[in-house]
Amino acid sequence: MDDLFKKILSHSKEYGFVFQSSDIYDGLGAVYDYGQNGVELRKNLREYWWKAMVQLNEEIVGLDSAIFMHPTTWKASGHTDAFNDPLIDNKDSKKRYRADVLIEDQIEKYRLKAEKEVEKAAKRFGDSFDADLYRSTNPRVLENLQKAEDLRKRFALSAENDDLKEMQQIIIDEAIVCPVSGSKNWTEVRQFNLMFSTDLGSVADGAMKLYLRPETAQGIFVNFLNVQKTGRMRLPFGIAQTGKAFRNEIVARQFIFRMREFEQMEMQYFVKPGTELEWYEHWKAKRLQWHLSLGLNSSFYRYHDHDKLAHYANAAADIEFDFPFGFKELEGIHSRTDFDLKRHEEFSGKKMQYFDPELNESYVPFVVETSVGLDRLFLSVLSRSYDEETLEDGSQRTVLHLPAPLAPIKAAILPLVKKDGMPELARKIQKELSLHFNLQYDEKDAIGRRYRRQDAIGTPFCITIDPQSLEDGTITMRERDSMKQDRVDLNSLKERLLNECSMESMLLKL
RNA sequence: GCGGGCGUAGCUCAGUCGGUAGAGCAUCAGCCUUCCAAGCUGAGGGUCGCGGGUUCGAGUCUCGUCGCCCGCUCCA
Numbered sequence: 001m002d003d004l005f006k007k008i009l010s011h012s013k014e015y016g017f018v019f020q021s022s023d024i025y026d027g028l029g030a031v032y033d034y035g036q037n038g039v040e041l042r043k044n045l046r047e048y049w050w051k052a053m054v055q056l057n058e059e060i061v062g063l064d065s066a067i068f069m070h071p072t073t074w075k076a077s078g079h080t081d082a083f084n085d086p087l088i089d090n091k092d093s094k095k096r097y098r099a100d101v102l103i104e105d106q107i108e109k110y111r112l113k114a115e116k117e118v119e120k121a122a123k124r125f126g127d128s129f130d131a132d133l134y135r136s137t138n139p140r141v142l143e144n145l146q147k148a149e150d151l152r153k154r155f156a157l158s159a160e161n162d163d164l165k166e167m168q169q170i171i172i173d174e175a176i177v178c179p180v181s182g183s184k185n186w187t188e189v190r191q192f193n194l195m196f197s198t199d200l201g202s203v204a205d206g207a208m209k210l211y212l213r214p215e216t217a218q219g220i221f222v223n224f225l226n227v228q229k230t231g232r233m234r235l236p237f238g239i240a241q242t243g244k245a246f247r248n249e250i251v252a253r254q255f256i257f258r259m260r261e262f263e264q265m266e267m268q269y270f271v272k273p274g275t276e277l278e279w280y281e282h283w284k285a286k287r288l289q290w291h292l293s294l295g296l297n298s299s300f301y302r303y304h305d306h307d308k309l310a311h312y313a314n315a316a317a318d319i320e321f322d323f324p325f326g327f328k329e330l331e332g333i334h335s336r337t338d339f340d341l342k343r344h345e346e347f348s349g350k351k352m353q354y355f356d357p358e359l360n361e362s363y364v365p366f367v368v369e370t371s372v373g374l375d376r377l378f379l380s381v382l383s384r385s386y387d388e389e390t391l392e393d394g395s396q397r398t399v400l401h402l403p404a405p406l407a408p409i410k411a412a413i414l415p416l417v418k419k420d421g422m423p424e425l426a427r428k429i430q431k432e433l434s435l436h437f438n439l440q441y442d443e444k445d446a447i448g449r450r451y452r453r454q455d456a457i458g459t460p461f462c463i464t465i466d467p468q469s470l471e472d473g474t475i476t477m478r479e480r481d482s483m484k485q486d487r488v489d490l491n492s493l494k495e496r497l498l499n500e501c502s503m504e505s506m507l508l509k510l
Numbered sequence: 511g512c513g514g515g516c517g518u519a520g521c522u523c524a525g526u527c528g529g530u531a532g533a534g535c536a537u538c539a540g541c542c543u544u545c546c547a548a549g550c551u552g553a554g555g556g557u558c559g560c561g562g563g564u565u566c567g568a569g570u571c572u573c574g575u576c577g578c579c580c581g582c583u584c585c586a
Contacts, residue, residue, distance in 0.1 A: 006579085014521050014536080020578085026559055027577050079586085087584080089511065097583080190511080194585085215586070249585075258585080310586050334586075371586090395547075416544055444538090448546035455546095466544060476545070483546065 005324040008383050009255060011398065015457050017041065017382065018256060030249065030260045032375075037457050040408030040438060042378050046242055048406065048503055049265045049372070052290055052510055053240045060238035060267060061231055065219025067244060068200070068210050073218050076347035077340060078311065079195060079211075086167055089187040099167045099189045103155045106174050110148035114141045164189040196246045196260075212246035217369060219243075220268045221340045224352055224365075228270075235354055235365055236279065238269040242374065254325055256375045263374040268367050272356070273338065276366040280315050280335040286510075287331055287370050288319055293509040295403045296384050302327060312339035319372075321380045330380055331372035338364040381406065385458060400458030401481055405503040409459040410437040414450050416466040418443045426465040429475070429490065437497060455480055460500065463493070 012018040016035035020027040034042055054062045074080045086099040117140050122129045135141055151174065158166035168189045177184055196212040213219065220239045227239055242265045249258055256262075271279045284303070292298055299322070306316040315335040320327040341352040341364045353362040385400045404410065413430040415422035423443055430441050440459065442450050447464065454462055464476040469490075477488045477496070488496055499505075 009579095010521055025576090029577070077586090087511085089583085187511080217586085247585085253579085255579095312586075316586090329585090332586080336586090369586095391546085393546095397547080414545095418543095420544095446543065446545090446547070446549095449548080451545080452547050462545095464545065468544095478545075485545070 004386075005255075005383075007388075008324060008386050011386060011456070012038065012382060030253075030258065032256050032259060037408040038378070041382070041402070041406055041458075042374060044406040044408075045377050045381065046263075046265065046374055048294075048506065049290075049374075049377075050240070050242065051503060051507060052293075053238075053265075053267050056507065056510065057238065059233070059236065060240055060269075061227060061233070063220060063223055063227065063239050063241045064243065065216070065223060065241060067213050067246075069213055069218060069222070071208065071210060072347050073222060073344075074195065074211055074214075076343040077215075077218050077221075078343070079214055086164055086189050088168065088171065088189045099164075099171065100155070100159065102176050103151070103167065103170055103174070106176055107148050107151050107155070110144045110151065114144035114148070117141045117144070194247050194249070196248050214247050215245050215371075216241050216243045216264045216266050217268060217340070217371070220266065221344055221352075221367075224270065224341060225350070228354065235356065236269060236271040236275070238267050240265075240267040242266075254323075256379050257323065257325075257328065259375060264371055265374050265377075266369065266371045268336075268369050270354070270365040270367055273363060273366045276335050276337065276368055277315060279368045280333065283368055283370050284317055284333045287333060287372070289510060291319060291321075291330070293506050294381060294406070295506070296381065300380070300384055301330075304329070310334070312336050321376070322384075323380065324383050328376075330376050331370065334369045334371070336367040336369050338366050340367060341365065397452055397455055399455040399480065402458035402460070403506065404460040404501045405506055407458045407460050407501070408438065409440045409454070409457060410501045411439055411461040411463050411497060412450065412454045412459050413439055413441045414447060414462055414464045415443050416447055416464055420467065421470055422465045422467070425469060429463065429465065429493070433494060433497070436494060437501065451478060451483075461497065 013020075013035075015037060017038035019033045019035050021031035021033050022028045050062070054060050071080075088097055088099045088102065114135075117138060118131055118134055121134050121138070122131060135145075151170070155167070155170060157163075158170065165188075168186065171186060171189075172184070175184060195214050198210050198212065200208040200210045220241055223239070227233060228237070231237075242263060244261060245264050246261050249260055269279060269283065288301060288303070291301055301322075302320050304318040304320050304327075306313075306318070309316055313334045314337050317333050318329040319331040319333070321330040344350070345352045345364065351362070352364055354365050355362045381402065382400070385402045387399050387401055389397050389399060391397060400407075402408075411433070413426050413433075415426040426441065426443070430439055433439055440454070442453065444450070451462055458480070460480045462478040462480075464478060466476060469475050473490045474487050475490060475493065477486045477493075478484070479486070
């Protein structure tokens with residue numbers, strides 16, 4: 001598995017799919033560039049998503065909101081708080097913890113201690129036991145509850161002041177130990193802000209601190225009213241958007257799986273309160289179907305339902321993909337309730353409501369979100385298309401079994417030999433077809449080698465111009481996966497390629 | 511951030527005891543070639559990640575730094 005992943009890494013560099021960012025300066029961590037073939041594949045994936053979501057659903061419209069947003073957006077969404085974790089390491093176990101979680105666990109411990117006292121007493125006294133009275137009078141219970149309360153207050157104050165030293169002091173004072181090593185050998189508490197910031201305005205003092213959006217969803221929420229009103233949208237309806245998002249990951253790993261700058265393809269579906277779980281199930285199924293329509297083996301996909309839900313969700317699932325390093329999240333489907341719109345109402349003072357003409361009343365819609373990482377999608381398709389085949393004659397070929405509509409190059413134009421008028425005819429065919437398809441012309445080396453070159457970048461068809469072509473206007477069409485050849489008339493070539501390479505056949509599976 | 515591994519040509523890698531860098535594939539030009547790579551001739555491409563130190567001399571030893579991979583951690 002490791003081996004395969006490594007091979008995919010070098011293949012994607014060697015054939016112009018993915019390069020490390022700023023390569024000549026030793027690279028920039030967890031940032032990658034897409035090369036001449038990668039950009040095409042990625043663009044096709046984005047386009048296929050867009051067609052499936054926006055073009056095929058009349059109640060879903062597109063949007064392209066800016067990366068910069070008013071800073072209050074992130075207060076409302078909860079990112080300013082939630083993306084700001086105080087972390088501490090245990091030097092012995094090498095484990096990292098969130099300092100706030102450690103302290104909260106400690107508070108919980110005191111409460112549990114108090115509860116245990118109550119339970120013990122309940123056993124002792126039987127039916128006549130008055131739990132509330134015991135709780136308010138027993139000294140040991142009171143002591144533990146007091147400790148919990150004191151600690152809670154002290155911690156709340158430190159959190160409010162962003163006082164990391166105080167948090168560390170709390171951990172020391174409370175003698176909190178690492179659950180793994182059991183030691184109290186802690187580092188300092190450090191703040192990790194997962195959002196990138198920059199300044200709006202060129203003068204430092206007048207500047208406004210901005211964040212690069214950590215998710216695209218908020219751009220949709222703040223435009224909810226704009227789109228609903230100008231688009232005369234009626235519930236249920238959706239807004240779809242693709243675009244870059246940025247997260248300052250503590251540890252970004254696994255190639256383009258977790259990058260600091262990445263592209264999301266999100267759709268927020270606004271529904272009537274109470275119907276959200278139906279729609280959640282609907283989109284959960286729809287989105288898996290979309291992935292399956294790409295034509296990769298269905299065993300690479302599975303659902304992962306969340307037990308632990310985020311603060312805004314009342315249902316959540318991932319569609320996971322079997323990457324070369326195991327099953328990992330590819331897409332998330334979340335029932336986000338009315339959390340986001342309500343919060344924006346609160347922070348902006350604007351009503352984020354929909355007037356329902358049937359009920360003759362206004363309410364804040366509920367939201368079902370589908371959110372897929374384009375780069376992860378790219379990696380899923382690339383890694384599971386990659387194949388090293390051993391042919392009948394024992395020779396090897398490396399081939400990308402990309403779905404034809406996604407392939408960077410749809411067809412290669414190859415004169416069988418570089419003479420006798422074949423290159424000229426090939427150039428003529430290339431010129432005509434290039435109005436419709438992304439093509440590549442190649443006359444260098446033996447024909448077999450040229451086929452292999454195209455296999456390596458996933459070109460589904462090779463069009464070979466031979467002497468017969470000059471006589472009767474037919475060419476050889478060689479198919480990538482079967483390696484079979486077929487005589488095709490030049491007059492029907494365009495139509496044939498359109499049939500095979502357009503996204504229509506994939507869209508029909510939806 | 512901690513621990514481990516690694517960094518030499520586009521890719522995969524070799525490089526002995528410290529003596530100014532090699533292979534295969536790939537690329538380019540030409541030849542040959544009438545359908546599945548690895549036939550011939552020639553060419554280009556590396557201040558050995560970067561910076562300091564030791565040394566007469568560093569790809570090799572040493573320190574630092576950057577980056578990559580794995581584990582821990584984190585992950586709306």
